[in-house]
Amino acid sequence: MGLGHSPRIVTDGLVLALDAGNTKSYSGSGTAWTDTVGGNNGTLTNGPYHTKGPFFSSGSVYFDDTSKYLDISSSSDFAYGTGDFTWECWVYIIQGGYALDHGSNGGTIVLSHTSVSLYYNTTVGTGSVLYTTGFGTIPTETWTHIAAVRSGGTTYLYTNGVLSSSASDSHNYGSQAVRIGQYGGGGSNYFGGYISDLRIVKGTAVYTSAFTPPTGPLTAVTNTKLLTCQGNTITDASSSAHSISVTGGAEANLGFPKSAFVFDGTDDYIDLGDTFDDIIAGADKKFTIESWVNPDSVSGNKTIVSKYGDSNFSENTRQFQLRIDGDEVKTYVWFGQSGDRRDYATSSANLTAGSWHHIVLVYDGSIDAAGRFTFYVNGQNEAATETYSSGSWGDIQDTTSRFAIGAVVGANVANSPLSPFDGKISNTKIYSRLLTAAEVTQNYNATKGRYA
Numbered sequence: 001m002g003l004g005h006s007p008r009i010v011t012d013g014l015v016l017a018l019d020a021g022n023t024k025s026y027s028g029s030g031t032a033w034t035d036t037v038g039g040n041n042g043t044l045t046n047g048p049y050h051t052k053g054p055f056f057s058s059g060s061v062y063f064d065d066t067s068k069y070l071d072i073s074s075s076s077d078f079a080y081g082t083g084d085f086t087w088e089c090w091v092y093i094i095q096g097g098y099a100l101d102h103g104s105n106g107g108t109i110v111l112s113h114t115s116v117s118l119y120y121n122t123t124v125g126t127g128s129v130l131y132t133t134g135f136g137t138i139p140t141e142t143w144t145h146i147a148a149v150r151s152g153g154t155t156y157l158y159t160n161g162v163l164s165s166s167a168s169d170s171h172n173y174g175s176q177a178v179r180i181g182q183y184g185g186g187g188s189n190y191f192g193g194y195i196s197d198l199r200i201v202k203g204t205a206v207y208t209s210a211f212t213p214p215t216g217p218l219t220a221v222t223n224t225k226l227l228t229c230q231g232n233t234i235t236d237a238s239s240s241a242h243s244i245s246v247t248g249g250a251e252a253n254l255g256f257p258k259s260a261f262v263f264d265g266t267d268d269y270i271d272l273g274d275t276f277d278d279i280i281a282g283a284d285k286k287f288t289i290e291s292w293v294n295p296d297s298v299s300g301n302k303t304i305v306s307k308y309g310d311s312n313f314s315e316n317t318r319q320f321q322l323r324i325d326g327d328e329v330k331t332y333v334w335f336g337q338s339g340d341r342r343d344y345a346t347s348s349a350n351l352t353a354g355s356w357h358h359i360v361l362v363y364d365g366s367i368d369a370a371g372r373f374t375f376y377v378n379g380q381n382e383a384a385t386e387t388y389s390s391g392s393w394g395d396i397q398d399t400t401s402r403f404a405i406g407a408v409v410g411a412n413v414a415n416s417p418l419s420p421f422d423g424k425i426s427n428t429k430i431y432s433r434l435l436t437a438a439e440v441t442q443n444y445n446a447t448k449g450r451y452a
Contacts, residue, residue: 008442008445008446009429009442009443009446009447010431010435010439010442010443011037012433013288013431013432013433013435014037014038014429014430014431015037015038015040015276015430015431015432016035016037016038016040016276016428016429016430017035017036017037017038017428017429018033018034018035018036018042018270018405018427018428018429019036019426019427020033020050020051020259020260020261020425020426020427021255021256021257021258021259021260021426021427021450022036022255023056023057023254023255024036026050026259027056028050028052028056028057029056031043031044031045032044033261033270040272040275040276040403041272042270042271042272042405043270043271043272043273044261044270045268045269045270045271045409046266046267046268046269046417047264047267047268048261048262048263048264048268048269048270048406049261049262050259050260050261050262051256051258051259051260051261051262051424052256052259053090053092053143053194053196053255053256053259054090054143054145054196054197054213054214055214055215055216055217056255057254057255058090058196058197058217058230058255058256059196059197059217059229059230059231059232059252059253059254059255060090060092060194060195060196060229060252060253060256061180061181061194061195061196061228061229061234061250061251061252061253062193062194062250062251062253063097063180063181063182063190063191063192063193063194063195063250064190064192064248065094065095065096065097065190065191065192065193066190066192066248067190067247067248067249068181068182068190068247068248068249068250069179069180069181069182069190069191069247069248069250070179070180070181070228070234070244070245070246070247070250071177071178071179071180071244071245071247072177072178072179072180072226072236072242072243072244072245073177073242073243073245074103074175074176074177075175075176075177075225075240075242076175077200077202077225077226077240077242078102078103078173078175078176078177078178078200078202078225078226079173079174079175079176079202080150080173080202080203081172081173082153082170082171082172082173083150083202083203084149084150084151084152084203084204084205085149085150085173085200085201085202085203085204085205086147086148086149086150086199086200086201086204086205086206086207087100087102087109087111087147087148087149087199087200087201088145088146088147088148088149088197088198088199088206088207088218089145089146089195089196089197089198089199089229090143090144090145090146090195090196090197090213091143091144091146091193091194091195091196092141092142092143092144092193092194092195092196092256092258093138093139093140093141093142093144093192093193094140094141094192094193094194095190095191095192095193096191096192097181097182097183097188097189097190097191097192098110098111098179098181098182098183098189098190098191099111099180099181099191099195100178100179100180100181100198101178101179101182101183101184102176102178103175103176103177103178103184109148110183111146111148138159140193141258143196144159144160145158145159145160145161145213145214146158146159147206147207149205149206149207149208150169150205151205151208152205153168153169153170154166154167154168154169155167155169156207156208158207158210158211160213161207161210161211161212161213162210163209163210178200178226180195180198180228180229181195181250194253194256195229196229196230197214197217197218197227197229197230198226198227198228198229199218199224199226199227200224200225200226200227201221201223201224201225202223202225203223204221204222204223206221217230217231218230220237220238220239224238224239225238225240225242226238226240226242228244229252230252231252231254232252232253232254233252234246234250234251234252257449257450258450258451259426260292260294260424260425260426261406261424261425261426262423262424263406263407263420263421263422263423263424263425264420264422265296265297265302265420265421265422265423266420267407267416267417267420268406268407268420268421269303269404269405269406269407269409269417269420269421270404270405270406271402271404271409272402272403272404272405273402273403274401274402274403275403276307276403276430285363285365286363286364286365286432286433286434287362287363287430287431287432287433287434288360288361288362288363288429288430288431288433288434288435289304289305289322289360289361289428289429289430289431290358290359290360290361290427290428290429290430290431290435290440290443291304291305291358291359291405291425291426291427291428291429292356292357292358292359292425292426292427292428292447292450292451293324293356293357293359293421293423293424293425294354294355294356294357294423294424294425294451295324295351295353295354295421295422295423296353296354296422296423297353297422297423298351298352298353299326300325300326300419301323301324301325301326301419302323302324302325302419302420302421302422302423303321303322303323303404303405303406303407303408303418303419303420303421304322304323304324304359304405304406304421304425304428305321305322305403305404305405305428306320306321306322306323306403306404306407306408306409306419307320307321307401307402307403307404308320308321308401308402308404308408308409308410308418321408321419322359322361323419324351324421330346330347330348330349330350330351344386344387345372345373345375345384345385345386345387346384346385346386346387347375347377347382347383347384348382348383348384348385349375349377349378349380349382351377353423356424356451357377357378358376358377358378358379358443358444358447358448358451359375359376359377360375360376360377360435360440360443360444361373361374361375362374362375362376362434362435362440363434364434370386371384372386373386376437376440376444378444378448379440379441379444379445379448381437404417405425405428406420406421406425407419407420407421426451427447427450427451429443
């Protein structure tokens with residue numbers, strides 16, 4: 001069985017698959033995060049929000065900062081003369097480079113990302129620079145709408161619909177070629193990141209004042225001469241239907257592979273109710289939990305997943321928690337019964353705030369036996385330090401416990417979740433068996449291109 005963007009993931013024993021980047025798992029609206037294999041759907045509670053890309057189900061093209069770019073041959077469609085024009089797109093910057101080089105025959109429009117800033121250059125003739133003006137600082141790994149618009153002899157630059165700068169521009173632009181993702185003159189200057197909904201309009205100033213960036217796919221409005229980086233194919237959706245040459249294996253993606261849910265570290269969580277009693281239940285049960293996480297900070301403790309009853313540890317209440325904990329940012333598992341038994345396992349891996357980490361916990365079902373907890377971080381087996389406390393061991397199962405992602409949620413803490421996560425979580429899976437080291441590596445390799 002294939003799942004969304006991860007066609008090579010292990011599916012044997014898979015009982016939960018919640019993927020923020022799969023449109024079958026999250027439709028783009030509402031509060032339901034759909035389990036694509038087991039029907040154990042989650043409910044977004046207290047406002048975790050989805051990183052949709054510029055808009056949900058948007059198409060984009062990924063550029064790798066080293067070899068990928070697109071070419072459109074010189075055409076009268078790109079000869080603006082002294083008239084109006086509009087160039088716009090969404091960018092998701094990972095590394096620097098030229099997002100678009102708009103030829104050099106009579107004029108050049110270049111938007112590049114250098115030191116996490118965008119610049120717009122207009123060049124007429126060899127070495128003649130009309131002006132260079134910055135868009136201001138634009139954060140990496142955030143979708144930003146940018147537009148360059150000439151109207152009545154003035155070129156205006158907009159960032160997320162807000163005017164950044166303007167300058168007089170009366171030059172005569174001749175027929176030009178277009179290169180997307182690299183400087184047309186060759187060399188390096190490759191763009192690293194995603195570009196979505198790139199549109200060039202000749203003869204029309206689409207924006208003449210501050211505007212709200214588009215919330216859906218751009219269309220071929222009157223005078224559109226190029227419309228690309230949409231859907232899951234690299235084509236020109238304008239009436240011109242320009243041929244687009246692909247270099248370096250640039251690929252189009254439908255949806256945004258790096259999508260995740262963002263948790264505020266206060267009260268956000270995803271509630272799956274009283275589920276997985278038959279999986280995460282009993283000392284003899286074997287299971288694997290896997291998730292991609294990106295914590296905002298490296299202090300305090302924050303929950304990845306939990307199965308919890310109530311904070312009083314009443315009789316027959318069994319608890320489970322997989323979390324990041326402490327300034328050293330180590331990974332824990334915690335079990336307890338009736339408040340008299342706390343068993344911990346701590347991985348040796350240290351995590352980094354603001355970075356994606358693939359975390360896998362494998363529990364082999366044994367009791368008071370070394371090696372029953374195995375942790376993998378970013379595909380690597382991490383040594384686990386295990387601590388046993390006194391008291392009896394019982395099933396984790398009870399009829400009031402609740403399974404949650406992003407916080408500890410139980411019968412008496414539903415409105416005040418414990419150990420809330422701050423940051424992003426995506427692609428959470430549960431298996432009703434132990435994954436082998438090779439299978440963990442397989443899952444990591446199948447998804448690391450989206451996050452790592």
